Amino acid sequence: MSDSWIERFPELAALPPEDRAFLTERAAKVALPAGTTVFAPGVAAESFLLILAGSVRVQQVSPGGREIVLYRVTGGETCIMTTSCLLADENYAADGVTETDVEAVAIPKASFEEAIVRSPGFRRLVFTDYSRRISDLMHVVEEVAFERLDKRLAQRLLARAGDSPVVRVTHHDLATDLGSAREVVGRLLKELERRGWVALSRGSIELRDLDKLKALAEGS
Amino acid sequence: MSDSWIERFPELAALPPEDRAFLTERAAKVALPAGTTVFAPGVAAESFLLILAGSVRVQQVSPGGREIVLYRVTGGETCIMTTSCLLADENYAADGVTETDVEAVAIPKASFEEAIVRSPGFRRLVFTDYSRRISDLMHVVEEVAFERLDKRLAQRLLARAGDSPVVRVTHHDLATDLGSAREVVGRLLKELERRGWVALSRGSIELRDLDKLKALAEGS
DNA sequence: GGTGGTCTGTGACTTAGTCACGTTCCCGTG
DNA sequence: CACGGGAACGTGACTAAGTCACAGACCACC
Structure with a gap:
């Protein structure tokens, strides 16, 4: 597959050539129309997702029907929720929906795990994204509780x-x-x-x- | 150092002997009295922390002086705030305070990174803990916003x-x-x-x- | 037996959320 | 063109929660 998508991710673009090749060989481009449910409570993910363009809204829905947006995943970011499902078999009480047409790249679970092991840069990307989402969530808590x-x-x-x-x-x-x-x-x-x-x-x-x-x- | 602490972490206790040895050789036991600030905004962490006994409260403080507990880290869990700082140089707007006397084990940054690479089980523990905290945070959002x-x-x-x-x-x-x-x-x-x-x-x-x-x- | 600090109680007020409607606008179909 | 249904918005009355400015009440320790 073409490796042009990797330029959207500075951390990956800076990887040594063999790691770049490893990723681009195993990645598959996917197109998701607006309104697609990317993940939902009780559905296990099977790929690591990198968003190239568009926006995925991650939200919670209350029993009473009210909703709250937790964060949005946009171009150049990865989808933690699917990552977590891959790594920890965790099921979250949130769902992800594409707000616009979305272009993304999917890396299968096995290749993802291998990339974590072989590539410090890839590892760093994944952990950085975890951290960003935790920051996002803490910010939401702060706003909802205090502002x-x-x-x-x-x-x-x-x-x-x-x-x-x-x-x-x-x-x-x-x-x-x-x-x-x-x-x-x-x-x-x-x-x-x-x-x-x-x-x-x-x-x-x-x-x-x-x-x-x-x-x-x-x-x- | 004694490797008895590792029994508090089932995922680590199940590791192959060489990985267990790797961790126990590099870990240092630390004791924190109640009321100690484990981390705070603007302070970088330099070790991975595993809590053996006691409880660390992770909370946010609003400008107006109100506070909210985000989650607690107790025996058998790891502190992802310090982990994140290690991996992503992220600074959070939360602080961690020991609620009781706490016994913990610290693994220096370099050894932590090496353990991530060499041990799938250790990796799994770290990712599982990230997932748990994200779950915790989402649960807090849900409660504060809707309940x-x-x-x-x-x-x-x-x-x-x-x-x-x-x-x-x-x-x-x-x-x-x-x-x-x-x-x-x-x-x-x-x-x-x-x-x-x-x-x-x-x-x-x-x-x-x-x-x-x-x-x-x-x-x- | 004061005295300062922590803990709790209270009233008046503002802000936010809920519920049950009603109204307005748009757009496609007959 | 009428008109019918759905989406978007408006409203009033009420409840829940947060804020502010206090006032007591209790405790520990000189």
């Missing part, structure tokens, strides 16, 4: 706005991002609109006063 | 009660366990007392109706 919702909402709005000031997102999606309820998010947004900081319309939100929003997002 | 506080409080009371029905703990400590505020915990406890399910006194709580508490802890 005000209006502040978190402002953070999310700013994060979702790329260069464009218009964010295409529903109240429900924002609530899922924040682990809150749609009505609550709607009310907070309405208050922001009343202040003139955003303009609301069905399915999208225009950020009108970035400075004020940033102040809210960063304020203590 | 009622009275239910979580009942769970904690039951968890803290060993065989004895009298739990020695302050309202503040329970609040820290739950990531909540002392006053809130106090009010909920008072309500439980009014129902006759617990009896409160300074510094301790007597569980009077385990069935009712269990029903609360398990109820939807």
